[in-house]
Amino acid sequence: MTGFRFDLLRAQDLPLLRGWLLRPHVAQWWGPAESVEELHADLVADQGTPGATLAYIASLGGAPIGFIQSYTAMGSGGGWWEDVTDPGVRGIDQFLAHADQLNQGMGRAMVRAFVQQLLADPAVTLVQTDPRPDNARAIRCYTYAGFHPVREVVTPDGPALLMHCTR
Numbered sequence: 001m002t003g004f005r006f007d008l009l010r011a012q013d014l015p016l017l018r019g020w021l022l023r024p025h026v027a028q029w030w031g032p033a034e035s036v037e038e039l040h041a042d043l044v045a046d047q048g049t050p051g052a053t054l055a056y057i058a059s060l061g062g063a064p065i066g067f068i069q070s071y072t073a074m075g076s077g078g079g080w081w082e083d084v085t086d087p088g089v090r091g092i093d094q095f096l097a098h099a100d101q102l103n104q105g106m107g108r109a110m111v112r113a114f115v116q117q118l119l120a121d122p123a124v125t126l127v128q129t130d131p132r133p134d135n136a137r138a139i140r141c142y143t144y145a146g147f148h149p150v151r152e153v154v155t156p157d158g159p160a161l162l163m164h165c166t167r
């Protein structure tokens with residue numbers, strides 16, 4: 001599965017994103033959907049600021065299939081990743097938008113393509129992700145995509161399995 005595109009989230013994408021966040025297969029693992037205004041403040045307004053989370057609509061063959069974001073772990077604030085001292089660590093979070101496309105290898109292909117793009121930057125040392133420990137599908141997907149489990153951690157959102165992917 002090749003041909004993924006990752007387009008930086010724009011204000012006009014936010015109603016689509018909010019609709020995706022309300023879908024049960026996403027809400028089950030992602031938490032309550034934010035309003036369009038909150039999504040704008042979190043994911044669009046700060047795009048020009050160094051170290052800001054960068055959020056993307058992922059497309060395959062021209063069709064939007066999911067959401068993926070990357071962040072710089074060090075200095076995240078809010079109690080997140082306080083022990084990370086390497087400025088090269090990026091973190092990612094993602095979901096597939098369409099429930100009928102789960103469990104077909106699309107997630108691992110999307111994550112692999114995005115991670116390759118991140119690691120193409122020599123300033124990036126490793127990529128982390130942090131599924132809930134009971135999200136067996138996500139953990140299996142990320143393992144296929146090249147991540148390995150590091151340890152269980154407690155994040156401001158609750159327990160998570162920290163996973164790393166290196167070059």
Ligand SMILES: CC(C)(COP(=O)(O)OP(=O)(O)OC[C@H]1O[C@@H](n2cnc3c(N)ncnc32)[C@H](O)[C@@H]1OP(=O)(O)O)[C@@H](O)C(=O)NCCC(=O)NCCS
Pocket residue numbers: 025026029030094095096097101102103104105106107108109130131132135136137138140141144
């Ligand atoms: C997580 C997600 C991105 C993974 O993408 P995906 O395309 O569904 O995953 P893949 O098909 O690449 O891999 C999933 C694997 O887990 C397996 N799996 C599915 N449910 C499982 C379960 N309950 N227990 C164990 N394995 C499971 C699948 O069979 C597949 O493995 P296989 O190919 O060996 O059969 C996608 O499922 C998703 O968006 N889920 C909803 C939101 C979410 O959980 N986001 C992640 C938050 S960290």
